[in-house]
Amino acid sequence: MNNVDQKEVKINRREIRKRSMMQESLERLVRNKTAMAGFAVIVTVAILSALAGVICPEGYDAQDVTKAFIRPGKEYILGTDNLGRSMLARVLYGGRISLTIGIISTSISAALGIILGSLAGYYGNKVDNIIMRTLDVFHAIPNTLLAIAISSAMGGGIVNAMIAVGISGVPNFAKVVRAPILAVKESEFVEAARSIDATNARIIFRHILPNVLSPIIITITGQLAGSILAASSLSFLGLGVQPPMPEWGSLIANARQYIRDYSYLVSIPGLAIAAVVLSMNLFGDGLRDALDPKLKN
Amino acid sequence: MELQKEQVLEKTDEALLSVKNLTTYYITREIGTCKAVNDVSFEIKSGETLGLVGETGAGKTTIAYSILRLLQMPPAKIISGEIMWNGEDLLKMSAAKMRKIRGHEISMVFQDPMTALNPIDPVGDQIAEVIYLHKKVSRAEAKKLAAEMLEVVGIPKERFYEYPHQFSGGMKQRVVIAIALACNPKLLIADEPTTALDVTIQAQVLELMNDLKRKNGTSVLLITHDLGIIAEMCERVAVIYAGQIVELGTALDIFDNTAHPYTIGLFESLPSVASGRRLIPIPGMMPDPSNLPEGCKFAERCRYATDECRKQEIELVEVTPGHYCRCIHSRCKEG
Amino acid sequence: MLRYTLRRLLLMIPVLIGVTFLIFLLQSFTPGDPASLVLGNDAEEEEKYEWREKYDLNDPLIVQYVKYMSRVVRGDFGVSYRTNKNVTLTILERWPTTFLVAVLSVSISVFLGMMLGIIAALNRNNWVDSFARFLGMLGVSMPNFWFALLLIMTFALKLKILPVSGFYGPEYWILPTASLGILGAAGLLRITRSSVLDCINADYVRTARSKGQKEGKIVMHHILRNALIPIVTSIGGYIAAALGGTIIMEQIFAISGLGKLMITAINTRDYPLLRGSVLLIATTTSVINLIVDLIYAQIDPRVKAAFKNSIKVRRLSEKAASASES
Numbered sequence A: 001m002n003n004v005d006q007k008e009v010k011i012n013r014r015e016i017r018k019r020s021m022m023q024e025s026l027e028r029l030v031r032n033k034t035a036m037a038g039f040a041v042i043v044t045v046a047i048l049s050a051l052a053g054v055i056c057p058e059g060y061d062a063q064d065v066t067k068a069f070i071r072p073g074k075e076y077i078l079g080t081d082n083l084g085r086s087m088l089a090r091v092l093y094g095g096r097i098s099l100t101i102g103i104i105s106t107s108i109s110a111a112l113g114i115i116l117g118s119l120a121g122y123y124g125n126k127v128d129n130i131i132m133r134t135l136d137v138f139h140a141i142p143n144t145l146l147a148i149a150i151s152s153a154m155g156g157g158i159v160n161a162m163i164a165v166g167i168s169g170v171p172n173f174a175k176v177v178r179a180p181i182l183a184v185k186e187s188e189f190v191e192a193a194r195s196i197d198a199t200n201a202r203i204i205f206r207h208i209l210p211n212v213l214s215p216i217i218i219t220i221t222g223q224l225a226g227s228i229l230a231a232s233s234l235s236f237l238g239l240g241v242q243p244p245m246p247e248w249g250s251l252i253a254n255a256r257q258y259i260r261d262y263s264y265l266v267s268i269p270g271l272a273i274a275a276v277v278l279s280m281n282l283f284g285d286g287l288r289d290a291l292d293p294k295l296k297n
Numbered sequence B: 001m002e003l004q005k006e007q008v009l010e011k012t013d014e015a016l017l018s019v020k021n022l023t024t025y026y027i028t029r030e031i032g033t034c035k036a037v038n039d040v041s042f043e044i045k046s047g048e049t050l051g052l053v054g055e056t057g058a059g060k061t062t063i064a065y066s067i068l069r070l071l072q073m074p075p076a077k078i079i080s081g082e083i084m085w086n087g088e089d090l091l092k093m094s095a096a097k098m099r100k101i102r103g104h105e106i107s108m109v110f111q112d113p114m115t116a117l118n119p120i121d122p123v124g125d126q127i128a129e130v131i132y133l134h135k136k137v138s139r140a141e142a143k144k145l146a147a148e149m150l151e152v153v154g155i156p157k158e159r160f161y162e163y164p165h166q167f168s169g170g171m172k173q174r175v176v177i178a179i180a181l182a183c184n185p186k187l188l189i190a191d192e193p194t195t196a197l198d199v200t201i202q203a204q205v206l207e208l209m210n211d212l213k214r215k216n217g218t219s220v221l222l223i224t225h226d227l228g229i230i231a232e233m234c235e236r237v238a239v240i241y242a243g244q245i246v247e248l249g250t251a252l253d254i255f256d257n258t259a260h261p262y263t264i265g266l267f268e269s270l271p272s273v274a275s276g277r278r279l280i281p282i283p284g285m286m287p288d289p290s291n292l293p294e295g296c297k298f299a300e301r302c303r304y305a306t307d308e309c310r311k312q313e314i315e316l317v318e319v320t321p322g323h324y325c326r327c328i329h330s331r332c333k334e335g
Numbered sequence C: 001m002l003r004y005t006l007r008r009l010l011l012m013i014p015v016l017i018g019v020t021f022l023i024f025l026l027q028s029f030t031p032g033d034p035a036s037l038v039l040g041n042d043a044e045e046e047e048k049y050e051w052r053e054k055y056d057l058n059d060p061l062i063v064q065y066v067k068y069m070s071r072v073v074r075g076d077f078g079v080s081y082r083t084n085k086n087v088t089l090t091i092l093e094r095w096p097t098t099f100l101v102a103v104l105s106v107s108i109s110v111f112l113g114m115m116l117g118i119i120a121a122l123n124r125n126n127w128v129d130s131f132a133r134f135l136g137m138l139g140v141s142m143p144n145f146w147f148a149l150l151l152i153m154t155f156a157l158k159l160k161i162l163p164v165s166g167f168y169g170p171e172y173w174i175l176p177t178a179s180l181g182i183l184g185a186a187g188l189l190r191i192t193r194s195s196v197l198d199c200i201n202a203d204y205v206r207t208a209r210s211k212g213q214k215e216g217k218i219v220m221h222h223i224l225r226n227a228l229i230p231i232v233t234s235i236g237g238y239i240a241a242a243l244g245g246t247i248i249m250e251q252i253f254a255i256s257g258l259g260k261l262m263i264t265a266i267n268t269r270d271y272p273l274l275r276g277s278v279l280l281i282a283t284t285t286s287v288i289n290l291i292v293d294l295i296y297a298q299i300d301p302r303v304k305a306a307f308k309n310s311i312k313v314r315r316l317s318e319k320a321a322s323a324s325e326s
Helices: A021-031 A033-050 A087-123 A125-139 A143-153 A158-168 A170-185 A188-195 A200-236 A248-258 A264-291 B002-011 B060-068 B095-101 B123-134 B139-152 B169-181 B199-216 B227-233 B251-256 B261-268 B307-311 C002-029 C034-039 C045-054 C061-072 C087-122 C127-141 C144-158 C171-200 C203-210 C215-253 C258-267 C271-299 C301-309 C313-325
Strands: B015-028 B032-045 B049-053 B076-085 B106-109 B187-191 B219-224 B236-241 B244-250 B317-320 B323-325
Touching: A021 A033, A021 A264, A033 A087, A033 A264, A087 A125, A087 A158, A087 A170, A087 A200, A087 A248, A087 A264, A125 A170, A125 C002, A143 A158, A143 A200, A143 C002, A143 C215, A143 C258, A143 C271, A158 A170, A158 A200, A170 A200, A200 A248, A200 A264, A200 C144, A248 A264, A248 C144, A264 C127, A264 C144, B015 B060, B015 B219, B032 B060, B032 B076, B032 B219, B032 B244, B049 B060, B049 B227, B060 B076, B060 B106, B060 B187, B060 B219, B106 B169, B123 B139, B123 B169, B139 B169, B169 B199, B169 C203, B187 B199, B199 B227, B219 B227, B227 B251, B236 B251, B236 B261, B244 B251, B244 B261, C002 C061, C002 C271, C034 C045, C087 C127, C087 C171, C087 C215, C087 C258, C087 C271, C127 C171, C144 C171, C144 C215, C171 C215, C203 C215, C215 C258, C215 C271, C258 C271, C271 C301
Parallel strands: B049 B219, B049 B236, B106 B187, B187 B219
Antiparallel strands: B015 B032, B015 B076, B236 B244, B244 B323, B317 B323
């Protein structure tokens, strides 16, 4: 006899929970230990830098030549530099600068890059051609050189450094945004949406944005890491932050002359840069794995 | 089950391939233990075509890969079983010996022709590769034989040096078939060979396979979810559900004297012009292989299920001669 | 293929014109008067004006640009403001050093990075893989100038087996190229590993195995040849990055190359020298990218077919480039 009507058809044991893509990605990310470690380091550095005023109330330029060149130890955790300034203070305040430069330059790159990439992708043909050719020009010049050229053309200094690094990051965002937009534009479901008279805005939000969001997020983390490195290079060459502001790159530049006898002055700021950039890269990798596990190797 | 099988063996020829109690799991950190194949046993005799029918995820492909040991060993793990070939257990064979068998005595046609071929090698060379591996010929001779093989599957030999991307899906599959049959294997494992192809091309490829099978007396393990193909090509059929064989018998047994409720469900979910009845889909979904229920794995979806079904593991039982069913309420007519 | 190559060479011209235009654009932003820098701040206004007149610096930017470009097409890149020497000669004098440092660094990166990447991929769930991945991560996170200083600290100062700076013989080449080379290897390690892993799991590898092919042959013929494709596409980018890095290395190791010349030119507002140098670098980068694309077409027959048809060429190489970056 047919028992189907009498018994309840039990749905499969596996819970079919309704989760949004973002929620799933977030869960995957949190499970990734190395990514979370990276995140923890970044947050720690950010907090410590923010609290620099509390931890080192004397500021980053408190000179005392009698206390110069003290190696890291009990009295000064990270030692002192040639002018007796506490390295801990210099590094912590420097953290503020590096993180700020990273965030602002990345924002500039993202804003300009996303706009250009979207225009290129959405309008295609002539607009696309012009924009891509312009980006080609930037592509023909090595990033470092471009940043150096722009920054020194504008006279150096922290603001110009941010602009220079920001501009050199634009092609990355533009390319990353353009590709999915082009793909979606030529795909069938946009045609389908249009056929039911959806407006352009609706198409953009419902269909294009979700595909573009993941690559943008991933590029942002990558760009943050890259801009901190680029900014430190500029400062090292004397083109970025001006002394006495303690950007980590310029700390290394200053310490170069004392490298023979006081190598800790070179190692410490470099370790700071490496630690922050490494953490950002670890977090960024974890983010990429979480957002698109199919790519996971 | 073992006892009855042995009795059957005495009556007929020695089996060419004998799979005994094969159990294969996939073990990963994220999902746990996925019990893909659970205690599967079957035989294929010389010249015979055995069909392996089941839904996606039932374990058919895993069985095929286990035979040729093509599984990715983490995360896959062959927990237990024997696969007897020519008196030896394939699962215990050395890697070197296994390589001699692959492509030569047992070969495989894969499901997705689009990705089965190396994109940067000319198709002719890919066929020549398997010939050169197993036959004692020069490279030039191997290429000649490969070109002949191309003609056999209906591709002009002038296209020897073309690359896979220059061929359509159906033609790529022909190349895959050419590779599989180039060394005249005794057993061909065909894993859903036509699933990825258009219906018209499907017919061509199946005809090709039938032809070659007949000419060379090749045994075939045909994996598919399409009952129509089974009817066309197979002498015997095994129905797989949740990693177990739930019904095993001749094509006639399966089609005309269906025993297992799942098999009945499969037939009922096919549209039928003749009977004019509506489609009756099988309610529910196949159980999660990482979380299999106790007792009969099909009980949840079965209209004949009783409490007894869920209590203990159901064994495979001979219901009519040569026809086995894993169900205590089997629906076939007694033989 | 020839048509494709010619087409690419022609396309390079607008890009290079764009580069020169960019430099002129930057010039307009630049504070600082070259005349003052050359003649001294206290020189007479008239003198400065006349000096500027000599170099067209009193004209509006567009006019300057047109005049410059018309000379460039005749092969005249002007003379340095500071030294009055011919720009072409000065640059070509310094160029080989810089180019060689960049090429050597990339060679080290490719050799080391690919080797470690392949080892990492073949040892997937091993400590070897984890260690290699960690090194890869570390390498791309370190500033190159800091790494160079670390190497100096270790090898030149503590162990005293290599010179600190200067460029007078073969041993002077080791630290600069090693610094860039090792860090570059880290990036290539990651790309190689990812690419090889993609190929290891590919269906056609399973097909090869089902033929009974030996593991060694599978790795060499099937996996690595396919894995090479995205790696080759990224090497072009690495050379560009290496040229940038060399500029910094020249500062640290006091190497008299084009990089050092450029930095000086930037600081002294020596525009002709700057324009010439940047143009040379941009041209080199573009030519190298073209060569890389041609090699890439040789390896991947799908690309070769597309290039021959010259359709959607840009899309393909971009797709490959973005695939290799991820």
